[in-house]
Amino acid sequence: MERASEVLTAEHRGIERMLRILETAAAKAERGEKVSVEVFSDAIDFIRGFADGCHHAKEEKTLFPLLEQRGIPRQGPIGVMLSEHEAGRRYVAQIAASLEGYARGDAAATRTLTENAREYVALLRQHITKEDNVLFPMSDRVLTEDDQKGLVERFEEIEREEIGEGVHERYHGMLDRLEREMGIV
Numbered sequence: 001m002e003r004a005s006e007v008l009t010a011e012h013r014g015i016e017r018m019l020r021i022l023e024t025a026a027a028k029a030e031r032g033e034k035v036s037v038e039v040f041s042d043a044i045d046f047i048r049g050f051a052d053g054c055h056h057a058k059e060e061k062t063l064f065p066l067l068e069q070r071g072i073p074r075q076g077p078i079g080v081m082l083s084e085h086e087a088g089r090r091y092v093a094q095i096a097a098s099l100e101g102y103a104r105g106d107a108a109a110t111r112t113l114t115e116n117a118r119e120y121v122a123l124l125r126q127h128i129t130k131e132d133n134v135l136f137p138m139s140d141r142v143l144t145e146d147d148q149k150g151l152v153e154r155f156e157e158i159e160r161e162e163i164g165e166g167v168h169e170r171y172h173g174m175l176d177r178l179e180r181e182m183g184i185v
Contacts, residue, residue, distance in 0.1 A: 004063055004143070004151035005136035011055045012128045017175045018046050019121045024182040026117035029102070029110055037103045039181060040113065042174055044096050050171050051124075052092075054163045056085050062154045063139065070142040077135050084127045091120035 022043045025035045064078045072078060094116040101109025143151070159168070179185075 003148045015051045021178045022117050023121045026114040030114045047092050057162050058155045058158050091116045
């Protein structure tokens, strides 16, 4: 039987690919190398659509409430994860807000973009480590087989409702294309 933690952990690997892309693009932009606006706008699309709109939605709408019901306090690891989701959204909003200025070659906008990209990457890497090594093992200890089955089914519903059919495949194609463009093997 597939567990909820396995689904979410597998999604982390795709998110980590985007973090490498975003980190590489930001570093190039900081050095004054030309990075197309589309690289950053695609990263925002992926983050908002997949990392936040799908992955975090699964956690916030299903996993975290169920963990609370099973005795894991919201003020503990769940609260930390929710706080980090919000912080990530703020970084992404700043990246998005700076894109127009970046496209014009505005140095301040480029700084805002690259600083927020770096902060987002650092935050999400730490966040993923905490979930993979602390929260998900904890969830596997407290959730029943029925809980796991229900979560996996609900995850599939969220994917259909939140991002739609075929979007996962589009995002994986985007990751492949952006890795090639950024020279990531």
